Amino acid sequence: MNSFTFQAPTKVVFGKDAEVQVGQLCKEQGATKVLVHFGGQSAKKSGLLDRVYASLDAAGIPYVSLGGVKPNPRLSLVYEGIELCRKEGVDFLLPVGGGSVIDSAKAIGYGLANSFDVWDLYDHKNTAKGCAPIGAVLTIAAAGSEMSDSSVITKDEGGIKRGYNSDLCRCRFAVMNPELTYTLPSYQTACGAADIMMHVMERYFVQEDTLALTDSMAEALIRTVMKNAPIALREPDNYKARAEIMWASSLAHNGLMNCGGPKGDWACHQLEHELGGMFDVAHGAGLAAVWGSWARYVYEEKPERFAQFAHNIFGIPCSGDAKATALQGIEAMEDFYRSIGMPVSIHELGYDLTEEQIQVLAEKCCFGGRTIGLFKVLHREDIQNIYRAAKGN
Numbered sequence: 001m002n003s004f005t006f007q008a009p010t011k012v013v014f015g016k017d018a019e020v021q022v023g024q025l026c027k028e029q030g031a032t033k034v035l036v037h038f039g040g041q042s043a044k045k046s047g048l049l050d051r052v053y054a055s056l057d058a059a060g061i062p063y064v065s066l067g068g069v070k071p072n073p074r075l076s077l078v079y080e081g082i083e084l085c086r087k088e089g090v091d092f093l094l095p096v097g098g099g100s101v102i103d104s105a106k107a108i109g110y111g112l113a114n115s116f117d118v119w120d121l122y123d124h125k126n127t128a129k130g131c132a133p134i135g136a137v138l139t140i141a142a143a144g145s146e147m148s149d150s151s152v153i154t155k156d157e158g159g160i161k162r163g164y165n166s167d168l169c170r171c172r173f174a175v176m177n178p179e180l181t182y183t184l185p186s187y188q189t190a191c192g193a194a195d196i197m198m199h200v201m202e203r204y205f206v207q208e209d210t211l212a213l214t215d216s217m218a219e220a221l222i223r224t225v226m227k228n229a230p231i232a233l234r235e236p237d238n239y240k241a242r243a244e245i246m247w248a249s250s251l252a253h254n255g256l257m258n259c260g261g262p263k264g265d266w267a268c269h270q271l272e273h274e275l276g277g278m279f280d281v282a283h284g285a286g287l288a289a290v291w292g293s294w295a296r297y298v299y300e301e302k303p304e305r306f307a308q309f310a311h312n313i314f315g316i317p318c319s320g321d322a323k324a325t326a327l328q329g330i331e332a333m334e335d336f337y338r339s340i341g342m343p344v345s346i347h348e349l350g351y352d353l354t355e356e357q358i359q360v361l362a363e364k365c366c367f368g369g370r371t372i373g374l375f376k377v378l379h380r381e382d383i384q385n386i387y388r389a390a391k392g393n
Helices: 018-028 050-057 075-088 099-113 186-204 212-234 239-251 267-279 283-301 303-314 323-340 355-365 380-390
Strands: 012-014 034-038 063-066 092-097 135-138 148-156 158-163 173-178
Touching: 012 239, 018 092, 018 135, 018 173, 034 050, 034 075, 034 099, 050 063, 050 092, 063 075, 063 323, 075 099, 075 148, 092 099, 092 186, 099 135, 099 148, 148 267, 158 267, 173 355, 186 212, 186 239, 186 267, 186 283, 212 239, 212 303, 267 283, 267 323, 267 355, 267 380, 283 303, 283 380, 303 323, 355 380
Parallel strands: 012 173, 034 063, 034 092, 092 135, 135 173
Antiparallel strands: 148 158
């Protein structure tokens, strides 16, 4: 196992009506003017924004608002947010939404605290020296950005989707009320479940020896999501199921699942990022669409790890043939994706890749001559092969 440092500085306020505490939480952080950042109309129509504004008013904290965040949040809105915050003297950022809104706020925070173009961080041409403080009101259980050190932004020109990781952007607090997820469309709920599980699986499928305790927690987290996602799809207002999924989203991506092992493989995320940049697909659905093809391409590097997954997640007996057990586990995972309405190929995602598009996707994955993945290091040809296998048509 690896030595590790675990830090989770985000204060979590979890439960019914938790959002009414947001004004006091901002006040505790020394906020004097807040940017309330959000997506579309749902936060307005549900009354959530009004409750947030009322809480800020009660705490005596002025605020300005910026909506319009889209899935795969855009750099152009980040620039707009940076300009607005500088003009208005904002010193605290309050995203109200899911991972896309929180990621957009993190990018705005980087832009406010650093003198260079914020895209230089995501293009890996510079390193952050700071980030404006952020608190979050979570409305979608998926990305885990409310407790993570990561942010992913899409550059409008060229549809280039890139991530940047730094502890500087970790939220000071996260307000998490499972009731706020009741009105999510079924597809979004399912995408969120896929995203949560993949955050665990990216860390689980590694070559190095890991802590048995961390493995057990990872497996329990995946099983928890698999148990509760179907319940939430059948019963959207089932508080317990929603609460289990919401807490899982944070634990999946706050660094806990790394403890004792390497930081993870992350090849599937890189493969999906390029699909998201090219086609603007939902992140969780894109991950589900490529995972099986990636898994079949790499599992022979350490079939025992996939066999352990198959046995501990799905109860598949270990027959003595690790490769056979591994393949059964991969098939079982795809069957689960299908059961919650997630695609298991790019064709099912709604796109039929051309060979030219495969070349472009692989080129973007390998920007700067890099490879991706750790379980099996993937070069451009490997990436092309996985995209071809994932076509599904």
